[in-house]
Every structure is written in C-alpha cells, then in structure tokens.
Amino acid sequence: MPVVKTVGGQAEAAVLKGRLEAEDIPVHLSYDSAGAVYGFSSTHLGRVDIMVPKAFESAARFICGTETDTGPASTDPPPDPGGNEAA
Template sequence: MMTALTNNLPDWFRRKRAKQDTPEEEQVESASTTTGGGSDNEPVVVWEAANVMEAQVVKGRLESEGIPAIISSEAVGTIYGLTAGQLAAARVLVPAPLADKALEILFPGDAEDAENASGLDTDESGADTQGPGQ
C-alpha cells in the first residue's frame, strides 16, 4: 500500500543515485558538503554574552555594519526563559574572514591601546613625559 503512494510522489523517496559509490567517493562528497572545519568561512566566536538579549544587541550592531552574525546558545535557557547563569549564556559568531573587522567594531579602543602600549607616556602635545631614568 505504501509503495503505491510513494510511486506517485515526485522523487522525494527515491534514491538519488542508481549506482553504488565506493566509500572513498562518499567520503569526498560528504567532506565537501559539510562544514567540518575545512572551510575558511567557518564561524568564530567574537562575543560571549551573559544572555540572549545582550547577544541580540551585539548581533544587531554587527549586522548594521554589514557583518553577518549568528547567535549560539543553550536551548534549555531559551525554553525556560533564563536570563542569568551558564544556561542563559550566548555566543555571537561571525565568518572567520570578517572576525577582525567585527572585533574592531565591538572593541574600538583596543587599536588605540595597542599603539599606546609602546611604554612611553605622552601628554596632549605628544611630548615624552617620562624621563630617561624613570
């Protein structure tokens, strides 16, 4: 009875290939269709939020700058509406090539801090305020 019903459906339940592939061919095909770590566009975490609401704000900020972002969180926290604790935590992920740009947007002062980390203190005029023996 079920065979009669499935014969009328447009290729939904039929095998896609008539011939049997070798295990090596199947492995190559599955590796090219999944994101098992071999892709340059693999998502990376750029922000760990305390809850999904905070992650939504960060995601919106990144998307307003043209960076696609996704939120990863525990399903239990979402189901029970948790807003605090480990189950409420969420991570914001972006494609790996855009991670540096995303971090610059989220942490704009870090670039300036890195420039000032040379060990010399300067005043507003740019003059060295640290003496040679200090």
C-alpha cells in the same frame, strides 16, 4: 566560525547582532535552548556566543569591543619630548 564575543543573555546578543548586521556582517548566535526557553541570563545556560565568518572577525571584534589591543597598556599621557615633566 570564530566566536567574537560571549554575552550573558538573549537581549544583549540581539543588540550586538543588530549592530553587526547594520555593518553588513553576517552573524550566527549559538546558545543552549534551555537558556532561551527559561530566560536564564546569569548562568552558563544563558550564555550566547556571537559568531561571524573568519573574514569579518577583526571588524566584528572592533564593533563588539573585544579587539586585542597591542598598544601601550598605560593610560598616562606620553612623556614630554622636551624632557619638561610636570612636577
């Protein structure tokens, strides 16, 4: 199963798991048990990998906000097709 997002704690993982399951996407959370027992969230022990079946990867990445964007990187508005740039 691909990891679609890694988060820093159980609380954030639970929220994303709920969002994915609401869209009928099966979810598996992978984490170190010490992080869950002791409540670590800011160290590697608190890390939670959110995993979904390959068939749901694209939709899950979109929902989690980790989809790869192949569009333009600029946030500037597109140029005026008439060539009348504002000064």
